[in-house]
Amino acid sequence: MATRSLREEPAAGAAPDAEPPVTTLPEAEPERLSAAYQSWYRFSRNPTAVIGAAIVVICILAAVLAPLITPYPSHVGAVVDFRARHLPPSWEHWMGTDNVGRDILTRVVYGMRISLLLAFVVLGVAVPVGTLLGLAAGYFGGWVEVVIMRLTDIALAIPGLVLLMAVATVFSPNLLTTMLALAALWWTWHARLIYAITRQLRSQEFVEAAETLGASTFHILFREILPNCVSALAVKTSLDCGFVILTGAALSFLGLGAQPPMPDLGTMVAGGTNYLPDYWWGSVMPGCAVLVIALGFNLLGDGLRDLFDVQEIR
Amino acid sequence: MEYLVFLVRRLLWSLLVLFGLSVVIFVIARGMPGDPARMALGPTASADQVAQLRETMGLDLPLVTQYVRYLGGLAQGDLGRSLLTGRSVSADISDTFAATFELVLATILIAFVVGLPLGVMAAQWKDRWPDNSIRLFALLSAVTPTFLLALLLQILAGYVLHVLPTTGRLPIGAGFSADITGLVTVDALLKGNWAILGEGLRHLILPAFALAAASVGQVALTTRASMIDVTSQDYVEAARAFGVPERVRVLKYMLRPALVAPMTILGLSFASLIGNAFVVELIFAWPGMASYGVRTILQKDLNAVMGVVMVSGAFFVMVNLAIDVATGLIDPRVRLGGRS
Amino acid sequence: MTLLSVRDLSVSFTTYGRTTQVLHDVSLDVPACSQIALVGESGSGKSVTMKAIMGLLSTPPARINSGQIFYDGEDLLTMPPARRMALRGTAMSMVFQDPMSSLNPVFTIGDQLGTILKYADRRLGRQRGRAGRRARVAEVLAQVRMREPERVAGSYPMQLSGGMRQRVLIAMALLSEPTLLIADEPGTALDVTTQAQILKLLKDLVEAKDLALLMITHNLGVVRETSSYVYVMHKGRVVEEAPTERLFAAPAEQYTRDLIAAVPRLTGPALTAATGEAARQGGGAP
Numbered sequence: 001m002a003t004r005s006l007r008e009e010p011a012a013g014a015a016p017d018a019e020p021p022v023t024t025l026p027e028a029e030p031e032r033l034s035a036a037y038q039s040w041y042r043f044s045r046n047p048t049a050v051i052g053a054a055i056v057v058i059c060i061l062a063a064v065l066a067p068l069i070t071p072y073p074s075h076v077g078a079v080v081d082f083r084a085r086h087l088p089p090s091w092e093h094w095m096g097t098d099n100v101g102r103d104i105l106t107r108v109v110y111g112m113r114i115s116l117l118l119a120f121v122v123l124g125v126a127v128p129v130g131t132l133l134g135l136a137a138g139y140f141g142g143w144v145e146v147v148i149m150r151l152t153d154i155a156l157a158i159p160g161l162v163l164l165m166a167v168a169t170v171f172s173p174n175l176l177t178t179m180l181a182l183a184a185l186w187w188t189w190h191a192r193l194i195y196a197i198t199r200q201l202r203s204q205e206f207v208e209a210a211e212t213l214g215a216s217t218f219h220i221l222f223r224e225i226l227p228n229c230v231s232a233l234a235v236k237t238s239l240d241c242g243f244v245i246l247t248g249a250a251l252s253f254l255g256l257g258a259q260p261p262m263p264d265l266g267t268m269v270a271g272g273t274n275y276l277p278d279y280w281w282g283s284v285m286p287g288c289a290v291l292v293i294a295l296g297f298n299l300l301g302d303g304l305r306d307l308f309d310v311q312e313i314r
Numbered sequence: 315m316e317y318l319v320f321l322v323r324r325l326l327w328s329l330l331v332l333f334g335l336s337v338v339i340f341v342i343a344r345g346m347p348g349d350p351a352r353m354a355l356g357p358t359a360s361a362d363q364v365a366q367l368r369e370t371m372g373l374d375l376p377l378v379t380q381y382v383r384y385l386g387g388l389a390q391g392d393l394g395r396s397l398l399t400g401r402s403v404s405a406d407i408s409d410t411f412a413a414t415f416e417l418v419l420a421t422i423l424i425a426f427v428v429g430l431p432l433g434v435m436a437a438q439w440k441d442r443w444p445d446n447s448i449r450l451f452a453l454l455s456a457v458t459p460t461f462l463l464a465l466l467l468q469i470l471a472g473y474v475l476h477v478l479p480t481t482g483r484l485p486i487g488a489g490f491s492a493d494i495t496g497l498v499t500v501d502a503l504l505k506g507n508w509a510i511l512g513e514g515l516r517h518l519i520l521p522a523f524a525l526a527a528a529s530v531g532q533v534a535l536t537t538r539a540s541m542i543d544v545t546s547q548d549y550v551e552a553a554r555a556f557g558v559p560e561r562v563r564v565l566k567y568m569l570r571p572a573l574v575a576p577m578t579i580l581g582l583s584f585a586s587l588i589g590n591a592f593v594v595e596l597i598f599a600w601p602g603m604a605s606y607g608v609r610t611i612l613q614k615d616l617n618a619v620m621g622v623v624m625v626s627g628a629f630f631v632m633v634n635l636a637i638d639v640a641t642g643l644i645d646p647r648v649r650l651g652g653r654s
Numbered sequence: 655m656t657l658l659s660v661r662d663l664s665v666s667f668t669t670y671g672r673t674t675q676v677l678h679d680v681s682l683d684v685p686a687c688s689q690i691a692l693v694g695e696s697g698s699g700k701s702v703t704m705k706a707i708m709g710l711l712s713t714p715p716a717r718i719n720s721g722q723i724f725y726d727g728e729d730l731l732t733m734p735p736a737r738r739m740a741l742r743g744t745a746m747s748m749v750f751q752d753p754m755s756s757l758n759p760v761f762t763i764g765d766q767l768g769t770i771l772k773y774a775d776r777r778l779g780r781q782r783g784r785a786g787r788r789a790r791v792a793e794v795l796a797q798v799r800m801r802e803p804e805r806v807a808g809s810y811p812m813q814l815s816g817g818m819r820q821r822v823l824i825a826m827a828l829l830s831e832p833t834l835l836i837a838d839e840p841g842t843a844l845d846v847t848t849q850a851q852i853l854k855l856l857k858d859l860v861e862a863k864d865l866a867l868l869m870i871t872h873n874l875g876v877v878r879e880t881s882s883y884v885y886v887m888h889k890g891r892v893v894e895e896a897p898t899e900r901l902f903a904a905p906a907e908q909y910t911r912d913l914i915a916a917v918p919r920l921t922g923p924a925l926t927a928a929t930g931e932a933a934r935q936g937g938g939a940p
């Protein structure tokens with residue numbers, strides 16, 4: 001009950017809460033506080049969740065503030081300084097310089113922008129689409145279920161990378177096609193997740209009660225069932241942020257993603273492989289950046305799973 | 315009998331997925347804006363040349379007719395002609411597929427041979443140091459980009475320690491042709507050529523482990539979770555009460571019901587494994603489908619790319635069919651339809 | 655003579671750093687060829703007593719603080735582990751409660767019974783080959799009135815009905831010709847008619863084979879039907895013991911009276927099918 005009222009707070013508006021301080025039951029307010037406090041307490045005592053959240057926040061801040069905090073913002077573009085090429089990591093260049101003398105740290109921070117943008121756009125499309133389809137398939141059943149779930153099975157059979165290869169032959173490879181192709185495949189995972197939960201909830205009493213009372217389908221789907229999917233969805237989305245970034249990096253590593261001179265992490269790794277093993281930092285540094293972002297989202301997702309006590313549903 | 319019904323059902327389902335896949339690929343290739351013939355020939359070609367190519371490619375026919383033709387070709391294993399090599403795409407792919415297959419097979423083998431014992435150990439020593447280190451490993455293997463791991467392995471084992479070869483399937487000029495199964499290691503074994511078998515394995519180790527790391531972690535974690543789940547079941551307690559030794563309880567009573575989950579997971583994530591296989595192939599210059607695929611993309615060779623996509627999808631379907639067959643054998647609940 | 659004798663058994667559990675004593679000086683006797691019931695509500699300690707006797711308590715969190723458990727004059731708690739292992743599941747055997755979850759879903763009935771028999775044989779130094787085990791499994795399945803024992807042996811648990819699975823669990827207990835059978839509320843998970851049949855079967859088998867039976871249950875109807883002597887447990891203590899007839903006629907303890915009063919139909923539908931006589935006393939449908 002407590003979480004429910006917390007969640008509906010912004011939607012219901014602050015007015016009813018602000019107006020009657022007298023009529024509010026004395027124990028109601030502390031109870032709410034303690035529920036929020038409890039969540040925060042459990043979260044803050046979970047070291048992996050805190051580390052994960054810290055990594056994610058730092059990465060996002062660094063990406064947003066990139067022009068202000070990077071030492072050589074001009075190195076993002078096609079700058080060439082051959083005197084400074086292949087400098088090893090030092091105080092001036094924490095991650096060294098690349099084959100045309102650009103500061104790798106600067107480019108890595110800007111590369112994070114692209115990676116995070118990719119993750120947000122792909123999941124921004126895939127999560128709502130997958131959720132809607134999963135809700136529909138799980139709740140309505142019948143042919144809706146058959147069509148949607150068979151579609152997800154087919155989409156699951158297409159290797160994302162290989163589909164992108166096909167798309168990239170028709171269009172020229174760039175960041176947008178990467179986003180489109182990943183989003184076109186990623187919704188299946190969310191559809192499967194929401195479908196599984198909805199199937200379980202459909203026959204539960206609070207849903208049946210709402211049906212008996214004549215609640216609209218819209219109300220049942222979005223007010224009764226969806227709120228129960230939120231925690232599982234949050235965990236899955238956090239984990240997926242990491243995996244989208246990993247997949248996107250693999251794609252651009254193959255030359256199918258963002259094109260140079262855009263500072264994409266996967267592209268930078270690929271560019272650096274020509275100079276291995278002597279100038280290893282050109283590949284390893286951006287690769288490690290991908291690892292750190294993915295690690296952050298993974299730890300955060302695991303922490304959220306512990307926090308919400310979400311069971312793994314495949 | 316039930317098993318046969320189960321197999322036929324899974325087989326029909328696989329065919330349906332393949333059919334759906336062919337539609338998706340066709341739509342992407344033909345339904346998108348742009349003229350495949352113009353793309354193939356480039357902007358400098360004359361209108362006549364383009365029209366001629368359109369005709370030979372059958373692009374002037376209605377879309378449905380084109381699709382029926384495409385599907386008919388697929389059924390006979392005909393993927394069309396590659397504009398890049400001038401040969402039939404199926405011949406090109408069958409030349410390169412064996413190498414990819416060998417790499418993926420080795421990866422699946424490693425995932426289970428290493429991942430299962432790790433998962434069992436983690437479950438047995440839950441929350442103690444073996445469990446914690448295995449979970450840490452699984453986490454790191456899940457978040458490490460495959461290309462980073464492949465590069466690090468290549469640098470470390472190849473360039474720093476000089477213990478393993480960093481590129482190819484065999485040393486240059488080894489003069490061995492894998493003409494029985496197409497798999498170097500298996501053919502060397504069949505022919506009793508131990509030197510080549512050793513070389514083949516040495517070349518296989520780095521790419522296979524780079525590709526397998528994530529799957530090893532995944533298999534270990536899933537096995538751990540389902541083993542822990544099974545531990546609290548009454549039937550394990552009953553076996554204990556009747557004096558079945560612990561070794562038998564863990565390896566028979568618990569492991570077998572726990573096997574289905576990691577196999578299913580591996581099947582589901584096989585699509586991303588194929589994607590990563592392409593990355594690994596490029597880094598280790600492994601002569602598989604990846605280099606062919608990437609080359610044909612750059613040349614806008616649509617038939618070849620469609621072929622690679624179709625074969626990859628079919629590979630996924632086949633592996634999942636094999637996993638269905640195996641899980642059906644292992645767990646009667648799967649084949650008797652107790653759960654899907 | 656007394657086959658099983660529990661003397662002043664005290665057990666405590668330590669969880670989250672807190673120790674709770676769950677058994678306080680529990681004593682009970684099971685003479686050879688007798689049918690004894692141990693009755694109590696959930697959490698009364700009857701299951702812990704059973705687990706202690708069978709040696710199934712996980713230590714930690716459980717700890718046996720004091721007491722002895724004599725089987726045939728030997729203390730189970732101090733005998734060498736190998737000797738105890740040899741007894742467990744053979745001479746003293748057990749009928750599990752839940753037919754749905756006590757059988758491994760991925761092995762056939764014959765495989766599971768055969769495996770248990772194989773290791774029982776090994777502990778007891780008996781020589782029996784694969785064919786011998788298969789014959790013995792079929793024999794025991796026939797004893798629990800399975801019509802096609804060979805076919806049942808080749809089935810997976812999910813192919814059998816609940817009642818059949820429960821009979822398989824009884825067969826499992828009979829494999830090594832035990833002298834003492836401990837039954838943990840068999841059939842509770844089944845519908846009342848099937849449960850009555852199971853209890854009838856169990857009673858017939860126990861009488862035919864001259865076994866000692868310790869029936870652990872929360873159901874006083876079951877107690878009246880299957881036992882001649884009762885121990886009543888409450889909050890980890892044996893609060894009353896008496897021959898069954900006397901306990902029902904003149905319960906001494908207030909708790910026992912409450913327990914009896916709480917069951918309006920002692921010969922309710924659960925026993926209708928088994929005895930037939932209860933039907934006349936008017937047990938309606940539940």
